[in-house]
Amino acid sequence: MALKIEATNVSAYFGDKQVLYDINLGINEAAVTAIIGPSGCGKTTFLRTLNRLNDLSPNFKMVGRITLDGEDIYAMNPVDLRRRVGMVFQKPNPFPMSIFDNVAYGLRLRQIKDREFIRSKVEHALRSAGLWDEVSNRLNHSAFELSGGQQQRLCIARAIAVDPEVLLMDEPTSALDPAATARIEELILSLKEEYTIVLVTHNMYQAARVSDYTAFFLNGYLAEYDMTDNIFTKPRDERTQRYVTGRFG
Amino acid sequence: MALKIEATNVSAYFGDKQVLYDINLGINEAAVTAIIGPSGCGKTTFLRTLNRLNDLSPNFKMVGRITLDGEDIYAMNPVDLRRRVGMVFQKPNPFPMSIFDNVAYGLRLRQIKDREFIRSKVEHALRSAGLWDEVSNRLNHSAFELSGGQQQRLCIARAIAVDPEVLLMDEPTSALDPAATARIEELILSLKEEYTIVLVTHNMYQAARVSDYTAFFLNGYLAEYDMTDNIFTKPRDERTQRYVTGRFG
Amino acid sequence: MNNSSSSKTEDKIFRSVAFAAAALSAAAVFLIILFLTWPALKALLEVPVAELWHTRWNPAGYTSQSWGIIPFVAGSLWVTLIALALAVPVALLASVFSTQFVPEKLRSMTDFIFGTLAGIPSVIMGFLALTVVGPLIAKVFGLNSGLTVLNGGIILSIMIMPTMVSTLADAFEKIDPIYAEGALALGATKWQAALTVLYRFVRPAFFASILLSFGRAIGETMAVIMAIGNVALIPRSPLQPGETLTGVLAIEMAETVVGSLHYNVLFLIGLLLLISTLIVNYLSELITQRTRVKVQ
Amino acid sequence: MNRISERLWILFSAVAYSIAVLFVIWVVVYLFSLSKNVISLSFIFSRPTLGMTEGGIVTPLIGSLYLALWVAVISAPIGVLAGVYLAEFAPDNGVTRLLRSTIRTLSGVPAIVYGLFGLAFFVRALNMGLSLLASALTLSIMNLPVIITTTEEAVRLVPTAQKEGAISLGASSWRVWRDISFRYSISGMLSGIFLALSRALGETAPILLTGVVFYQPSLTLDPRRTFMALPYHIFILATQHTNRTKVLPIAAGAGFILLMLVLAVRVLGYIYKRRVQQWL
Amino acid sequence: MNFAEKLAEINEMLAEMGGLVEDAIVKSIRTLVDKDPRLAQEVIEVLEPRINDLERTIDEESLIALARYQPVANDLRRLVCILKIDKDLERMGDHAENISRRAVKIIQEPLLKPLIDIPRMADLAQSMTKKALDSFFQEDVDLAKEVIESDVVVDELQEQIVRELISYILGDAKTVNKALDLMFTGKDLERIADLATNIAENTFFLVHGEDVRHQGPHGD
């Protein structure tokens, strides 16, 4: 299995405050890698370094090296990087446009004008996100008419419409009810054939259910990284053990 | 084990819409009864009939009979009923007052003036809610300075300060992170000796962890009611089976 | 597809245009202060402060002009305080009623009505003061003319009340229902819940809006001119006429010679108004920020 | 608290509430009943005659509308863009903070003070003389803080999640603004602009010192000329005219029309806001 | 992979394990009947190790399934049953291996007596194994009952074998070694049938959530 993303000695700071310490982590291609850990341990920060979204914070600083297919992401144009590394957020964030325009947004940003092409891309993305059947007859309705779970699937469709290689997901189900969560999890499982997925989740059991690899972060350090099967049945690190068995204080 | 609350043939309507159908359910004293079921099945509505909080909705109507210690709750003054049946909400809702005043609020509502008495009640309630050690040195600080989990425990303290007999809890941890959730769950377990607790939860596993009895609601009907051990190891109803094993739709 | 360069130029244009607009606005702020202060400073050089703080205003006196502005300060305070005294309790009660007891469907309509009330141009309010409220006061109190500070206060109270109601209603509305329910679940009545819990959320907005209303009332010009008779004397009771700081500006400015002492003193009054409203606004902002209830 | 006092308080508040509601209705009805004999199409479309004791209000009406148009054209773009700058791009430093709080407090400065400024700056210093342009600029300056503040607040309320969503798809800050922030903040910006418009229609004090006159025989679109305006017209008729009984209905009629205009602007703003919000 | 898929995977392994066990039983006895030591060798060298491996794999995968999918209700009961069943199957494999080892020894010399009861027992044991697993997979309580009832027949056959062999020994003490070998073979078969019964009991537990073990008269 090939490494799609490789973080080498990554440390990150907000102002004077160091929030990631010397992370070394390889993300495998066409697999789901979950990042778990207590609140504030740096999961989100790490995820957002991968598409350089942290760079928007003026006081953010990163040292170390992150590569995408071997290429340093800081040698890339961030706009190109973000085309290749899509992101899905904690709360569904559909744009105030129609369902169709939401999915087409990324394509139009790239100056694509061919209507037929856009149409087919949108349909394909919605199908992949398991949303087509529910929305095909109301593509020009506002995206806000959808339920929370549908909105989140729309956001996933929007992300995959531009053919990214990697999908970053930051607690994508934390705002959803269990039924919608289950659908998203099924979706994640079905998407991993085509995309490399990095999933931050508060819900340890979610990591257990959907991921192939699990990274356990603690106080900004990568405490353990292993196959998910091992993390949840025989973690090597004492702290991981304590965390997954809910004995963390 | 005695029945503290008994609902007999309870149906409920919002306007023309029936949301509860002929519920018959006895709540056991000094135990935790969990109410689970898919979104919109009527859990919250049922819970809020128990302290007549639904009566605030102008178009709410209930038929059937609910008794507290054998006495019809509609024969009681709602203010008295609500003193005996406390409630904890989905989101922590501390009042914009000091920590102390929050807990004293219910006592003061009852025109209690004796400062020493109030003080001792507040302390006792905060202790029972496992919050005393964290706040005893800043009782006059704003309640909003507390973390989410602390706020929720404060709300529990506020509810128990007036010596209720029953505690209704509507998804009390759904706004909290896992660590805070674990603390509240421990608290619920420790409170059940003294209080009859009815807990609505979205999180089936939470019901499994903390409750003694579980009621499974479906589309406004009580589909199954049994000891929690049975519900989660050998439910009798096919639909319960499907729900708890996550195969619901 | 490399479009990053075109998006960069778009970006640059957008940012610069926005910056230019902001700079222009900043320049306006600067000019306002400059052009008000300059004549006012000139007035201060000629008229000693002691002379300003005096009860006689007589700019036209050939031998001895006197520049006492106390009558205007008094007139402004009279109308403003009367207005607040009438409007504040009504606004608080009305906002509680409209948010806690009016059915939800009616609420947006009443919002609209209060908005409309706030938007009635001040000349129309002045017209009403002149033709309705004034005569009514004259009749009730047996006066020759109803154009008194009471008249001004009443009309002002109607003008400031709707904004107060909307501000307070918004503040009430914004409170998550869980707080009211929390109080009710502890056995409070609706009114108790509103007064003991919800009011605490609204309190900063309440005080801020009192201050803002004060600022608005003291700055109101046309309606007051039309209502209070415009006599440069200190009103001894609400039933006497008076003149306000704004009134003297509106009435006398047009008749002054540009650059004259009279002209400059009027600017000084203008600056006084500016400063007092700045202070009031600043205080209200301070209150809102200091006491904003932080809900997680 | 016992039930009786609870009920009593509710009653008080109901009364307070109804007074306000009834007052609005009364104002409209009163103005209309005073003027119902004079109001007609020709009242709207004819000029005041016979020392304003006869005729209509077309000159002040057009003057007010024309003034409002100028105000909108001047203040809306500058105000909106400045608001956007403050919300999105301004560096978080002392200068910005000072500017922001000054702008905020300026929105509470009395209209007459702006009149003084307009007189000193536009009329005198820039030598525009008493003119519609001077009035329009004065009103624009007065409205800027309102538009800037409402815009800034509206833009600030745009959810970060949506903005980051667009950024993570590779959008530039211009596209983020155009596609996301604008859509979210348009209703807030519009409410500022509509407020500005209604003030341009209704305010008297600022134009009093900068260009409005009580009588002008002919209509002109030249902004360098003085102009008539509805509020001032009403003021003059109600307070300065010798033949009060004769002009009072005319003043009321003008008041009624002015009120309707202001209301129309509000309703328009209201409808538009709802339409926009339906998308959200 | 979701829970259903994981469960299917585990079920498949369990079915394979069951098949191997049946195979091992058949081949261990056919060693005796056909006098073919290669069959025994296959059981010892291929089947039994494979069965052991499967037990480990099934345990591991079940553990993973429990950890990853947090099953409850019948999903959980099923996994717990699987953890119990694979242990039984593994024991059955061991017994088949024992039979095979002994068989290799037995067929080196002429048989003490013609084999009648032992092949019958083996047939029964094998079909009980099959039925037990089928009843589990198909949640077929009636089939499980059949298995449990068959156990008595096996027990009787076993006692009969012991009695018969004792009479051989009494007739000629020299036959003791051969007789003991056959006796132990019978005992192994009886244990296999017992274990099949255990498996069948899981079906009740799975379907009704009730534990029917140790409710009849005690038997070894």
Added chain:
Amino acid sequence: MNFAEKLAEINEMLAEMGGLVEDAIVKSIRTLVDKDPRLAQEVIEVLEPRINDLERTIDEESLIALARYQPVANDLRRLVCILKIDKDLERMGDHAENISRRAVKIIQEPLLKPLIDIPRMADLAQSMTKKALDSFFQEDVDLAKEVIESDVVVDELQEQIVRELISYILGDAKTVNKALDLMFTGKDLERIADLATNIAENTFFLVHGEDVRHQGPHGD
């Protein structure tokens, strides 16, 4: 009740079950040694049924613990081990019962030979049982190793017993019944030791998460 309390409860039951099994082993052999059928009766009528009950209760409570607390990592491994161990203990109880039943028969007549190896085996089996459970509770891998190593000794003793008894039968075919009884008793003890070994293997799994079963040479 939280998970830790539940687990403590289950552990306690398991410890009790282990104690009962030891008791049953001791008493089943003491029946032979002391010639006291009341001991056997206690095993058959009290201890074994109690062991059966405990197995069912432990299974049930473990199932509930799994369903309610959704354990993972070592908590989960522990519960899975418990589900395996209680089955082993129950089998040990069965074997002790077998010994007891046979003992009642044996002691009605004079013994074939003085009992030496069988009590030794019983002692060993009992101490292995104790150590196995202790190793599990204390997560003591070294203790578990000891148990596994002891198993060879038991196996040797068992073979020795068989050889010896065959020689008795060859000497006098009449002794076959008595000899067989003792032989089967030895076999039962050997099985008990085997099962103790199984339990000990769980300790490795619990502590290291690795499965050490079937890694040594195959044994029954």
